[in-house]
Amino acid sequence: MSATPQQVSAALSGAIKRPRRWGGLLSISPALLFLGFFFLYPVVLLLGLSLVDNSGALSAQHYVHLFEKAVYVKVLLITLKIAGWTTVFAILAGYPIAYLLSTVKGSTRNSLVIWVLMPFWTSFLVRTFAWIVLLGRHGALNELLLALGFVDAPVRLIFNFTGVMIGMVHALMPLCVLTMLSVMENIDRNLMSAASTLGARGGQSFWRVYFPLSIPGVAAGGMLVFITSLGFFITPALLGGARDTMIVQVIIFQIQEVLNWGFAGAIAMLLLVAVLLIFSLYDQLLGLSTLSGETTQGRKKGPIGRAGQWLGGHLVATLGLVCEQAGILMDKLVPRNAARPRRAWGRITLWVSALSVIGFLCIPALFVIPVSFTEEGFLGWPPKGFSLQWYEEVLNSPAWAIAATRSFGVATASALLGMLIGVPAAFFLVRRQFVGKAALFAFLVSPIIMPNIIIAVALFYLYAKMSLVGTNIGLILGHTVLAIPYVVITVMAILKNYDHRLDQAAWTLGANKWHTLIRITLPLLSGGLIASFMFAFIISFDELTIALFVTGGEVTTLPKQMWDDALMRVSPALAAVATLLLAFMSCFILASEFIRRRGARK
Amino acid sequence: MNDSIHKLKTLDVRKTYGSVVALDAASIEMHEGEFLTLLGPSGSGKTTLLMAIAGLNDPDSGEIWIDGKLATYLPPFKRDLGMVFQNYALFPHMTIFDNIAFPLRMRKMDRAAIRKEVMRVLEIVQLAHVAERFPSELSGGQQQRIALARCFVYQPSIILMDEPLGALDKKLRDALQREIKHLHENLGITVLYVTHDQEEAMVMSDRICVMNDARVDQIGTPDELYFRPSTIFAADFLGESNLFDAEVLEVRSDSILMRGPAGMTVQGASNGSVRTGERVKFMIRPESVDTGNGEGSDNSAEGTLKEVMITGQVTRYYVELADGTEMVSTQLTRGGIGGIETGGPINLGWSKARTVVLAENVGGAS
Numbered sequence: 032m033s034a035t036p037q038q039v040s041a042a043l044s045g046a047i048k049r050p051r052r053w054g055g056l057l058s059i060s061p062a063l064l065f066l067g068f069f070f071l072y073p074v075v076l077l078l079g080l081s082l083v084d085n086s087g088a089l090s091a092q093h094y095v096h097l098f099e100k101a102v103y104v105k106v107l108l109i110t111l112k113i114a115g116w117t118t119v120f121a122i123l124a125g126y127p128i129a130y131l132l133s134t135v136k137g138s139t140r141n142s143l144v145i146w147v148l149m150p151f152w153t154s155f156l157v158r159t160f161a162w163i164v165l166l167g168r169h170g171a172l173n174e175l176l177l178a179l180g181f182v183d184a185p186v187r188l189i190f191n192f193t194g195v196m197i198g199m200v201h202a203l204m205p206l207c208v209l210t211m212l213s214v215m216e217n218i219d220r221n222l223m224s225a226a227s228t229l230g231a232r233g234g235q236s237f238w239r240v241y242f243p244l245s246i247p248g249v250a251a252g253g254m255l256v257f258i259t260s261l262g263f264f265i266t267p268a269l270l271g272g273a274r275d276t277m278i279v280q281v282i283i284f285q286i287q288e289v290l291n292w293g294f295a296g297a298i299a300m301l302l303l304v305a306v307l308l309i310f311s312l313y314d315q316l317l318g319l320s321t322l323s324g325e326t327t328q329g330r331k332k333g334p335i336g337r338a339g340q341w342l343g344g345h346l347v348a349t350l351g352l353v354c355e356q357a358g359i360l361m362d363k364l365v366p367r368n369a370a371r372p373r374r375a376w377g378r379i380t381l382w383v384s385a386l387s388v389i390g391f392l393c394i395p396a397l398f399v400i401p402v403s404f405t406e407e408g409f410l411g412w413p414p415k416g417f418s419l420q421w422y423e424e425v426l427n428s429p430a431w432a433i434a435a436t437r438s439f440g441v442a443t444a445s446a447l448l449g450m451l452i453g454v455p456a457a458f459f460l461v462r463r464q465f466v467g468k469a470a471l472f473a474f475l476v477s478p479i480i481m482p483n484i485i486i487a488v489a490l491f492y493l494y495a496k497m498s499l500v501g502t503n504i505g506l507i508l509g510h511t512v513l514a515i516p517y518v519v520i521t522v523m524a525i526l527k528n529y530d531h532r533l534d535q536a537a538w539t540l541g542a543n544k545w546h547t548l549i550r551i552t553l554p555l556l557s558g559g560l561i562a563s564f565m566f567a568f569i570i571s572f573d574e575l576t577i578a579l580f581v582t583g584g585e586v587t588t589l590p591k592q593m594w595d596d597a598l599m600r601v602s603p604a605l606a607a608v609a610t611l612l613l614a615f616m617s618c619f620i621l622a623s624e625f626i627r628r629r630g631a632r633k
Numbered sequence: 634m635n636d637s638i639h640k641l642k643t644l645d646v647r648k649t650y651g652s653v654v655a656l657d658a659a660s661i662e663m664h665e666g667e668f669l670t671l672l673g674p675s676g677s678g679k680t681t682l683l684m685a686i687a688g689l690n691d692p693d694s695g696e697i698w699i700d701g702k703l704a705t706y707l708p709p710f711k712r713d714l715g716m717v718f719q720n721y722a723l724f725p726h727m728t729i730f731d732n733i734a735f736p737l738r739m740r741k742m743d744r745a746a747i748r749k750e751v752m753r754v755l756e757i758v759q760l761a762h763v764a765e766r767f768p769s770e771l772s773g774g775q776q777q778r779i780a781l782a783r784c785f786v787y788q789p790s791i792i793l794m795d796e797p798l799g800a801l802d803k804k805l806r807d808a809l810q811r812e813i814k815h816l817h818e819n820l821g822i823t824v825l826y827v828t829h830d831q832e833e834a835m836v837m838s839d840r841i842c843v844m845n846d847a848r849v850d851q852i853g854t855p856d857e858l859y860f861r862p863s864t865i866f867a868a869d870f871l872g873e874s875n876l877f878d879a880e881v882l883e884v885r886s887d888s889i890l891m892r893g894p895a896g897m898t899v900q901g902a903s904n905g906s907v908r909t910g911e912r913v914k915f916m917i918r919p920e921s922v923d924t925g926n927g928e929g930s931d932n933s934a935e936g937t938l939k940e941v942m943i944t945g946q947v948t949r950y951y952v953e954l955a956d957g958t959e960m961v962s963t964q965l966t967r968g969g970i971g972g973i974e975t976g977g978p979i980n981l982g983w984s985k986a987r988t989v990v991l992a993e994n995v996g997g998a999s
Contacts, residue, residue: 224689225722227709228793229783230739239735243726372691372706 055463058455062475062515065452070478070512073489078303080492081296093297103281107301110278113192113267114260117199118253121207124200124388126249129208131385133215145620146389148205152616153396154573155202156593157609159269160601161395162198163189164402164410171398171412194270199260204392206259207252214248233377234354238347246343250317258306262482265575265594278302279484286488286580299485306480396613403606410601421607431608434592437503438572441588444507446567449514453567454560456515457522462531476516483576486512491580501585509577514567521566525559558626565623569616639698640665640823641686641791646695648681655681657847658695663791663825668817670826672834673844674870679827680795682844686825687716687793700790710739715784715792719799721776723768729755729779730764736787754782757816774805781816791823798833810836831871835859843867859918861902865991868916875919875960881911881990888985891915895956900931900985907992914991921987922962924950924973930982936960938979952979 084090097103128147132140150158165171166188173185188194218241226236264279278298285295316339367373398412406416425431453475460472478486490509491500499505533555537547553560575590582591589612593605641663648656656678663669671679684690686697688709697705704712723732730751737747755761758778768776777797784792797813798806814837817824828834834841835855843850843858843866851858851867862868869876879891879899889907893899893915901915923930936952939959943949948966953959962981973979 219720219722221718221720221722222724224687224709225716225718226724226735227689228687228712228714228716229736230710230713230787231735232708232710235739240724367707367711369703369705369707370696 055459059459059471061452062456062519066475066478066512066515069490069493069508070481070486071474073493074481074485077292077296077485077489077492078300079296080293081300083293085293093294096294097297097301103298103301106276106278106281107305109274109276110261110302111305113195113199113263113275113277114257116196117203117260118207118257120196120200121204121256122211122249122253124391125204125208125211125252126245127381128385128388129211129215129248129252130245131381132208132212133218134220143389144209146393147208149393149396150201150205151569152613152620153399154590154593154609154612155265156575156590156597157399157605157612158201158395159198159266160410160597160605161398161402161609162194162201162270163601164412165394165398166194166197169411174412189270190272192271192275194272195267195275198266198270199263201392201395202263202266203256203259204388207256210252210255211245211248214251215245218244231351232355232358234358235351238351238354242347242350243343247317250313254309254313257309258480258482261302261306262484262576264484269597279482282484282488286491292492295488299482299488302482303485306482310480399606399609400613403603403610405603405606408602410603410606414603421603422611424604425607425611430587431589431592434587434589437506437586438589441503441506441510442568442571445510445514445571446564448507448511449518449567450560450564452511453515453518453563454522457519457526460519461523461526472519475519478512479516483513483574487577487580490577491583494581500581500583503586505581506578506586506588509581510571510574513570513574513577517566517570518563521563522556522559525556525562529556561623561626565619568619638701639663640667640700641825642696642698643682643686644696644698646682646685646692646697648678648685648690648692654847656685656692659844659849661842661849661852663823666821666823668814668824668826668837668839670828670834670838670841671844672828672831672841672871673850674829677844678847679829679844681847683793683795683825683827687714688712713789715787715789717777717780717784717792717794717797719796721768721780721797723776723780723783725768728765728767729760729771732768732779733783733786736783740787750786754786757785758782758812773801774809777801777809778812781813785816785820785822788822791825794824794826796828797826799828799830806833813837835871841871843870845870860987860989862916862989862991865914865916865993868914868989868991873919873961873963875917875922876914877916877958879913879915879990881907881909881913884909889990891990894958895934895954897932897934897954899988901988901990902986904990904992907990912993914993916989916991917983917987919949919961919963920947921983922960923982924962924964924979925982931985932988933980933982934960935978935980938973938975938977941975950979952981 081093082089082091084092128143132143132147135143153161163170167173168185168187170188172188173182176182176186188197222240222244223236226240227233231239261277262279264277264283267275267277268280278301282295282298282302285291285298361376365373402410402412402414403421404417404419405411405414406418406420407414456475460468460475486509490505490512494500494505499508529552533551534547537551538544542550573590574588575594578588578591579594582588587595589608593608596602597605639662641661643659643661645658645660646656647654647658659678659682661669661682671682673679681690685692686699688704688707688711691706695705696703699712699714723729724735727735733751733754734747737750742750751764752761755764758781760775760778760782763771763775763779768779771779780797794813798809801809810833813824816822817837826834826837838855840852840854841858842852843864845866851863853861853863858867858871862871865876868874877894879893881889881891882898883890884907886903888903889901891899891901891913899915907913934952934954936954938950939953940951941948942951943966946966947963950962950964951959952962960981
């Protein structure tokens with residue numbers, strides 16, 4: 032059989048044979064290799080240590096030890112209790128804000144979101160110290176309560192469960208609000224209008240229509256808060272009492288004081304199993320896909336899911352009925368007049384409650400600013416006099432300068448590396464259809480779900496073998512592990528809204544794939560890319576857990592320097608650093624917002 | 634009170650958003666069992682008026698009377714209205730059964746009665762077999778029928794429909810237009826319908842309220858609006874029209890004499906309000922313009938045939954008059970008209986009864 036000349040030339044130009052797609056593999060493999068080596072491998076290694084005894088033989092001794100003493104199970108229960116209550120409070124306080132944000136117009140929403148995110152901008156250490164000063168026995172709040180005559184003696188607000196709750200809810204609520212908001216934004220406002228024309232009062236339409244539709248957001252937000260709180264240790268260590276010890280503190284103790292790696296691995300395993308159990312329960316009830324904001328209507332549910340649905344249905348019906356009766360009572364007290372509009376009391380209540388929660392979120396950040404100008408030698412309220420001595424001390428101290436430079440460099444490097452690895456992976460995940468896509472996505476974002484302490488300890492163990500402990504490279508690689516999931520998630524979100532036909536238009540106009548990417552796709556995505564860079568930068572800039580371990584006490588970053596400083600002495604110098612950081616972060620966010628808007632106008 | 638004879642009445646309803654006037658002094662009246670359509674381009678205020686009637690926005694001033702009772706600022710759930718939304722607004726987390734049962738549950742009906750009523754309306758819209766499905770599992774047309782069923786089930790005194798067929802394709806839209814029309818006739822319900830599709834408005838309505846620029850422009854039966862529009866906007870917006878500037882030469886007892894384009898003299902139907910010397914417009918529907926020799930017509934014009942376009946049932950002839958003005962005539966497609974070819978001369982003729990004289994200042998500024 033002989034080929035015609037046309038077939039030959041077609042074959043030569045690649046028009047006959049379907050080309051192999053190596054590009055896909057090229058875009059996903061860096062992410063797989065990187066996370067495989069710097070995340071999966073060390074974690075498996077650490078967990079593996081828990082299964083062997085000191086001689087290296089397979090043994091269950093660590094686990095026997097773990098369940099032998101009631102203390103570890105008790106700590107796990109305390110951890111679950113603290114995480115559970117943090118979740119409940121974060122949802123209760125965050126829901127009105129998210130609801131308000133989803134109903135106001137764009138410009139109002141943007142400015143409110145900046146205030147909601149305030150805790151993200153202030154270093155969590157500074158926030159924690161601000162709470163100590165605000166809530167202490169002679170703190171600002173107690174002074175205020177005494178002056179107003181509400182209490183006769185100072186109320187105990189910190190070094191107990193209350194203190195832990197205040198600190199943790201404050202730290203995690205923004206995350207909860209933003210997650211709930213992403214779902215609420217997509218709820219069709221017409222549904223509420225429809226419910227009211229069908230005869231439902233405000234309370235009924237909220238509980239029977241809006242609330243069930245917002246549940247995926249509530250669940251996803253609550254889930255993220257719960258998982259993140261399981262890994263907390265700074266807040267309980269500084270704001271809690273002896274009875275509020277969380278599991279991560281025990282792991283740190285085992286590594287730093289006892290050097291018992293195997294046992295630390297066993298505790299880490301316990302924590303991990305708890306996390307996975309909660310995930311599978313969540314999956315049963317709502318499906319993991321709701322975490323990325325997808326709807327699950329018509330999905331087949333398991334027995335737990337059906338039971339939950341039945342219970343939930345009755346709950347919202349009851350709540351709806353209660354609110355309806357309250358509304359009817361209200362109408363009796365203040366009769367409706369068809370000739371005059373009635374004041375929107377519900378709306379006013381919503382604004383007041385949302386604004387007071389936002390106030391709670393902003394207080395610590397706003398508190399550190401005046402305190403940093405104090406003349407006194409300690410963090411106290413109200414600050415006395417005005418002086419710049421603390422700024423002088425900080426700016427003249429080589430330790431702070433070195434830490435700041437390193438933090439800046441490390442954050443820039445890990446954000447860039449994270450994007451270099453994460454952006455192609457996000458493209459791959461959005462544009463390709465293949466079996467096991469969900470599993471791949473889960474793997475790429477799993478560093479978020481994994482408590483940071485496990486990653487930190489595992490990396491410390493790995494680095495010790497590779498003599499990477501105490502190096503900038505080690506720090507950068509560690510922070511990149513955390514940055515990749517955030518980059519993947521943000522870039523995937525913007526890619527889903529990207530009109531693929533624009534690329535196709537460029538191809539038909541004669542652009543090759545490379546030119547299309549450089550001249551069409553990336554410029555259009557620049558806003559989202561900047562956002563993901565910022566996200567990754569801040570993650571690294573504010574990171575303490577990994578820094579605490581892999582620096583090995585030899586090098587220091589800003590958060591670590593603050594931590595060390597704070598353990599020695601809580602001085603107004605910390606407030607000065609915090610104020611400088613706040614100013615820096617504000618400039619950073621405003622600048623990127625400016626760039627984004629300019630990009631959007633084009 | 635004589636308001637009780639009206640099912641619905643709005644009086645000078647006004648609504649502004651900041652400095653934008655969305656609705657200005659809108660007054661309409663509806664009788665029991667009537668099908669009234671608010672028709673207008675987007676931004677004409679038709680949806681704003683509908684929302685004010687539904688209680689979904691508070692008007693700045695004016696009054697709304699439903700069933701003889703003042704309802705201007707009554708909350709929607711106390712108005713006993715039904716509303717069908719453009720995107721159906723079915724509750725995505727409830728089954729079809731629960732969606733339709735929702736208004737009955739809000740009215741505290743007992744379970745057995747709810748089941749009976751829901752199944753009854755599902756039979757009416759011929760979708761009894763989808764009761765246990767979720768809205769997302771239904772096609773657009775089915776979802777719309779469920780949205781209708783959810784409205785009929787509690788027999789509201791008036792049903793409001795906000796472009797309910799806007800999202801459907803042409804064939805389905807035609808079928809559902811007839812279905813809504815039949816439901817309206819068989820169940821004797823009062824319907825206030827919003828659309829920007831003039832054909833839909835013509836097909837379905839007892840009366841049409843043409844809206845323009847936040848105002849009610851003209852209210853009348855489809856026939857009145859089509860053949861006797863009283864404003865330039867209504868004449869232009871509804872159907873096709875030949876619209877020309879003219880000057881009134883003489884007002885006679887049974888007609889009006891005008892000087893139109895290319896200096897021709899035109900006789901138009903009487904219009905009480907115009908005076909001699911006034912600048913007016915006159916309008917003739919293309920199908921009222923005959924091609925041929927123009928003999929026996931009240932009016933005639935000569936021109937050049939520029940273009941012939943067969944659009945299916947009708948053929949359109951584009952004719953240029955001596956001064957360059959274009960006039961369109963549409964005829965049933967029969968193939969060929971007396972050997973006239975494009976570029977050749979052609980005569981047009983039309984009756985004075987079909988020549989509507991429109992004063993310049995009527996409409997919009999009334």
